[in-house]
Amino acid sequence: MLHDRFLMTESKKPLTILLASPRGFCAGVDRAIQIVERAIKRYGRPVYVRHEIVHNRFVVQNLEAKGAIFVDELDEVPDDRPVVFSAHGVPKAVTAEAARRDLLYIDATCPLVSKVHREAERHSDQRRTVILIGHAGHPEVIGTIGQLPPGAVLLVEDVKQAEAIDVADPLNLAYATQTTLSVDDTSDIVAALKARFPQIHGPHKEDICYATTNRQEVVKKVAPMVEAMVVVGSPNSSNTQRLKEVAERAGCPRAALVQRAAEIDWSIFGSIASLGVTAGASAPEVLVEEIIGAFAERYAVSVETITTADENMFFPLPRVLRETAAAE
């Protein structure tokens, strides 16, 4: 028996894993999760959360076990319980409805998404039509569009739409972007808008956040060096989906999005000798470890970290929860 186990270990093929850094949780996700945890500590169970606090099933299930109840809409929240708004941001109508019902609400919108909201409002105050570059139906896009009156924001998803968009006053235009887009695709869309509307106003740098940019940058470096790439994260996470696309475009022949080790489709990997691993901004490190562990059961794994940026971003908790944090 011992002899068999030894033979199995010996027969494992060597696999070099290049672990991308930065990867996984960003400051906005970390803050949003802490907000729910601290709200449960402060107000007791249950605390309601409108929409997935961040796009990761594992995170959501963990918070459910601690006392969070996730709902789609505000009318599912009872009058006497607190409600947290997700990191993606909410339309103004949602905040107004919470205030009208006198609900205790805590906004976990990432400060970098709130910054885009304020930009859109500033443009609108200056009577500019805002073109939002983003994905239709994504909660962040719904939240940003919902900062302004109906019709004040036009959505553009790709270069084709940018080239075709019809605007009433081409001299009074501005653009803003979703924070979790592909850096390269967005710069093409912005270029198409600027070619048609040279006077368009926009941010100094696009609104894509530091975490999205850094995770795409390191994937561009790792992807051409490996035979396959695993992106840890959920299919409904925009920044995670972009990492898979970036890996493929950077020349990695096989890129797979994986949520949990049990879901790995091993037929994709076969006889590879090198693998890149990264994680979307809403995927916890424990899942990266779980997935590397699953590879280590099948291959003789050695792990090397490839770092392209250091991150030390931190967003403070909302004031109402800071005392709970300080008391611990």
Ligand code: SF4
């Ligand atoms: S991905 Fe960027 S915008 Fe989204 S929560 Fe993280 S830091 Fe904020």
